Amino acid sequence: MILLRGPLLLAQLLVQSAFLALGQIRTHKTRAALTTVGIVIGVASVSTVIAVLTGFKEHVLSQFEAFGTNKLYVVPDRPDKGPLRRAPWHIIRFTPEQFDDIKRHCPSVEQVTRVGFMNRTIHFRDRSVENVRVLAIDPAWHRIENRHVELGRPFSVIDEDQARPVCLLTPKARDKLRLDRDCIGQEILLGSRLFRIVGIVEPHLESAMFGQGESDVEACIPFMTAWKMGQPWMLVIATSKSTELSQEARAEIRFFLRRVRNLKPGDPDTFRVEVLEKYLSQFKQIAMVITIVASGIVGISLLAGGVGIMNIMLVSVSERTREIGLRKAVGARPSAVLLQFLVEAVVLCLLGGLAGLMVAHGFTSLINQIIKAGIPDAEHYHAYIPAWAVVLSFGFAAGVGIVFGMFPALKAARLDPIEALRHE
């Protein structure tokens, strides 16, 4: 109880000072409003910048996530130096059997698919669609790319083993060929070969950042079927067991491939393993730097606001010199007077911060509307002021109040009560 008494009295004094400050501000509404303009502008601009950046960051992150942050791309790559720098392409490029054992040797890898790319014209009866992207895929592709079969069935082991002429179409491709909704079992010409449709595969994910320009008119065929048709250019997409493991998976794949491709120690890689996670962390870093720099620049305007606060607090102190004298005469300790004026400055700043946040909220919703109306592909963009920015704004406003209120408050606390009571 005795231990609690000190903090309780302090809390009581704080609350009283806050009420006193609110009363003081109420009697000088215009003055308080004009004084806090600097703080309002500062907090409003910081919060708006942070809100827009947060919206942008989350937009990009969601795109990354839709794309899969644990993905690894393995592509053939001719080295810049070493004896292989002039190697012909057929030595550099991948062959399907190189990846047969990859899962056994790379424990951090969860899924692997080989992907081949071809362009063919599709014919169905008298109708045709030119330049259709044909993807040669392994069964794991559906899970890696998150594009599942919506109708019919995926490729079976038999399709794969026997390199059967079966295919999956995207809904767009089906519609372009004016096939029935349920077109499974129909046969189409893919290039010069007849393929039977076994299912409809989900289209490519809508994404503003990745896969732009990729057509939704696509066909998929079993990888071995494609390989036997004409050895298309191929790459390998793998996923690590988790995003954290992607660097490990990368190292494992590299080690595995060097051995499979008989590279001697010191030879440069003849392939690249690209990890999306790397770009993600780079992006996060850039976003953070932008946030810090923007907050810092705009924070300067808060300092300008702080000078206004200091000015008005000095006016307040000199106006209320007699009151300070009286308070001291009836027993206000210097610290209590200090606290009273400091609390007044802080309350003023916090009110400014609150107003600034409301202005920022208005701006943010305006920006959201403009972006939604003006930029396509941005339906999911949503700028908002994150909770930490609200806390930061109030913290900064309070800090400005304390720093710039300190000098006037000290002046008040140091007033000689006799002099103060004689003040006119």
Next chain:
Amino acid sequence: MLIRLKDVTKVYRMGVERIHALDGLTLDVTQNEYVAVMGPSGSGKSTLMNVIGCLDRPTSGSYELGGRPTTDMGAAALARVRNERIGFVFQSYELLPRFNALKNVELPLIYSKTAWWARRRLCHQVLERVGLSDRVKHRPNQLSGGEKQRVAIARALINNPAILLADEPTGNLDSRTSQEILGLFDQLHQEGQTIVIVTHEASVAVHARRVIRMRDGRVYSDLPIEEDPISQMQTAPEPPAPGGQGTEGPRRSQSRAQEEKSS
């Protein structure tokens, strides 16, 4: 002994000049005394008041309040003494215009250890004591001069001070209201309150039981009221008579004459 001042000096520097506002003053005041401090302006009575009220520290000498030396106290400790042991009444009331009577009376409690739930009751009690229970919610600009001074007295009494210090408490009041306020002081004295009142008006001083006259920072006369010259002119303090202008007249001119003579 409640107040014990010993060889107290107070020196102010005005540029190169040194002004001895108090010059080796020694004074004792016991519990439940009613002391009037008189003297011309510049005699050091305000400085004495500030020293007794712990608003100011003497340059040298010692001051004990209730047996405790105050000379070495810091600003915070002195503030606490003012809060708990001293009640000030000023000539110009010094009420906060934005606060009503109750809030003004409450002011010292804010800086004391009184819990907030006990404050209201204390304020009402003390306002009743000064006869203002029907003016609790009024602001200073809605109160007459006498009422304002009553609020100020209530504020001074709120912490049950050891000493009530009044500096020209009737200086801004007309004679009838002055007598009412002085009547209140008499009543408080009868209830056991120690009062030190600074005045240059004989009509005020006659209410006291002891008159201290100052000149040049020193006490030059310290007598019970019966032996002081003012009681020769006016044997007993008069209650405010209806139409008391007549009796007031000579006393006022007397005090003014005294002032002119000494300055």
